[in-house]
Amino acid sequence: MKQDSPPVVVLCSYTIDVFFRQSWVDERLKFKGPMAILRLNNLMASKIWTPDTFFHNGKKSVAHNMTMPNKLLRIKEEGTLLYTM
Numbered sequence: 001m002k003q004d005s006p007p008v009v010v011l012c013s014y015t016i017d018v019f020f021r022q023s024w025v026d027e028r029l030k031f032k033g034p035m036a037i038l039r040l041n042n043l044m045a046s047k048i049w050t051p052d053t054f055f056h057n058g059k060k061s062v063a064h065n066m067t068m069p070n071k072l073l074r075i076k077e078e079g080t081l082l083y084t085m
């Protein structure tokens with residue numbers, strides 16, 4: 001009679017650096033003006049709603065900060081936002 005061997009458990013862990021960018025539409029931010037795209041610095045970008053994005057089953061995540069937070073928010077005339085960090 002053949003005996004079943006115990007299951008083998010493999011644990012994997014890895015580290016990645018990510019250039020993260022996301023886009024969405026907020027019609028409340030539509031505008032008409034001389035510029036087609038508004039580029040907001042980190043101070044102004046912090047006043048705009050952004051999605052609460054997370055990495056499922058992530059152990060740890062850290063936003064890159066050197067001398068200042070590394071974020072950029074662009075708003076197009078039709079209310080499309082492009083958020084980069």
